[in-house]
Amino acid sequence: GEIYNFADLRADLEGADLAPAWRGHSDTEILLAVIEAYGVEAALLRLKGMFSFGLYDSAERRLFLARDAFGEKPLYVAEVDGALAFASELKAICAHPRWQGDIDRQALVSFVRHGYIGPQTSLFAQSQKLKPGSMLIVDAQGERKEVVWFDHLAVAAAQRQARFSGTPEEATQTLDNLIRKSVARQSVADVRVGAFLSGGIDSSTIAAIMQVDRATPIDTFTLGFVEEGFNEAPFARDVAKHIGSNHHEIILSGDDARDLVATMPDVYDEPFADPSQLPTSMIAGFARTGVTVCLSGDAGDELFAGY
Numbered sequence: 076g077e078i079y080n081f082a083d084l085r086a087d088l089e090g091a092d093l094a095p096a097w098r099g100h101s102d103t104e105i106l107l108a109v110i111e112a113y114g115v116e117a118a119l120l121r122l123k124g125m126f127s128f129g130l131y132d133s134a135e136r137r138l139f140l141a142r143d144a145f146g147e148k149p150l151y152v153a154e155v156d157g158a159l160a161f162a163s164e165l166k167a168i169c170a171h172p173r174w175q176g177d178i179d180r181q182a183l184v185s186f187v188r189h190g191y192i193g194p195q196t197s198l199f200a201q202s203q204k205l206k207p208g209s210m211l212i213v214d215a216q217g218e219r220k221e222v223v224w225f226d227h228l229a230v231a232a233a234q235r236q237a238r239f240s241g242t243p244e245e246a247t248q249t250l251d252n253l254i255r256k257s258v259a260r261q262s263v264a265d266v267r268v269g270a271f272l273s274g275g276i277d278s279s280t281i282a283a284i285m286q287v288d289r290a291t292p293i294d295t296f297t298l299g300f301v302e303e304g305f306n307e308a309p310f311a312r313d314v315a316k317h318i319g320s321n322h323h324e325i326i327l328s329g330d331d332a333r334d335l336v337a338t339m340p341d342v343y344d345e346p347f348a349d350p351s352q353l354p355t356s357m358i359a360g361f362a363r364t365g366v367t368v369c370l371s372g373d374a375g376d377e378l379f380a381g382y
Contacts, residue, residue, distance in 0.1 A: 076126030076148040078102040079260035084109050084121060115139045116210065119224045123260070127163055127205070136215040144225040146194060146207025149344075153202035159213060165197060165344035176201055190348035198345045258284045258370065266367035269294035271358060272320070274310025277375025283318045285370065292321040294365050298358040299326045325361045327354055 078084070081102035088094040088105075093112040098104060106128075110118040115130065125147035130139045140161055142150045153160045156173040168174060176199035182192050195204055205211055208225030239246055258281055262268050270282040272295040285293050295315050299308030308324055315322035335353045342356055362369050 078124040080123040081105045116224050138213040141210040142205045144208045150205040151202050186346050192345045264368050268368045269366035271369050271371040272297050272311045274307045274314050277372025279314045281370050286318040295320040295322050296362040297324045298354045301328045
């Protein structure tokens with residue numbers, strides 16, 4: 076994954092005289108330093124990012140498995156012939172030479188009912204997902220303890236008690252500042268960063284903010300459809316022209332969609348019924364020919380009640 080506020084964390088460590096002799100500038104090195112300085116649970120509360128990790132404390136002989144607050148990055152834990160296995164992809168656990176996975180029938184029921192498998196179960200009875208915002212601690216005797224380090228309901232309740240009390244103009248400015256700060260943090264990378272652009276409010280806002288802070292055009296990527304009723308490409312084209320991005324466009328046909336279906340089990344670890352998986356996979360492959368990372372408008376609907 077990625078720790079977005081790694082530069083702030085590094086500065087905090089140096090300011091508190093807790094920094095080690097740095098070897099480089101990666102967020103991984105800074106993550107380890109923060110854990111060494113404050114402990115795993117206190118370090119998690121300082122992190123802003125999308126991540127999952129396994130950390131072994133050789134002195135205390137304890138394994139820590141942790142997942143980011145909202146579960147953006149997956150973490151699977153499984154029983155394999157009496158041993159504990161963990162991975163960010165279920166297919167990695169399935170590759171274990173002693174793996175014998177039995178299909179979890181209840182998980183299949185959940186998939187048929189909801190279109191996806193729930194946040195804690197998995198397709199196999201022997202494996203589970205670590206809950207978002209939680210950590211699993213395993214000691215040398217195999218004893219396990221699950222710790223919730225980010226309590227979503229408690230955070231929501233606290234925010235309800237501390238509602239924004241400013242004017243509509245102040246609310247607009249505060250929101251603008253928050254989005255700009257978030258986009259700036261997530262645009263930091265050692266590789267080229269682009270943006271998925273549908274022409275809708277969410278992706279257009281993010282692409283525009285990315286572009287306004289750059290002297291050169293960013294790369295934007297759009298997936299259009301042969302069927303005019305579903306095709307948003309003209310809207311994206313207009314936004315790209317307005318912000319001055321280096322725009323790229325690809326069109327998905329019915330034949331393309333059909334051919335992609337057979338590849339989905341290699342892309343997703345579990346059954347997933349959302350048809351957006353096909354265009355998402357195609358646009359990601361298309362964008363990868365030009366950039367390594369893309370920001371998108373995903374989660375905008377959840378944050379701004381678009382549904």
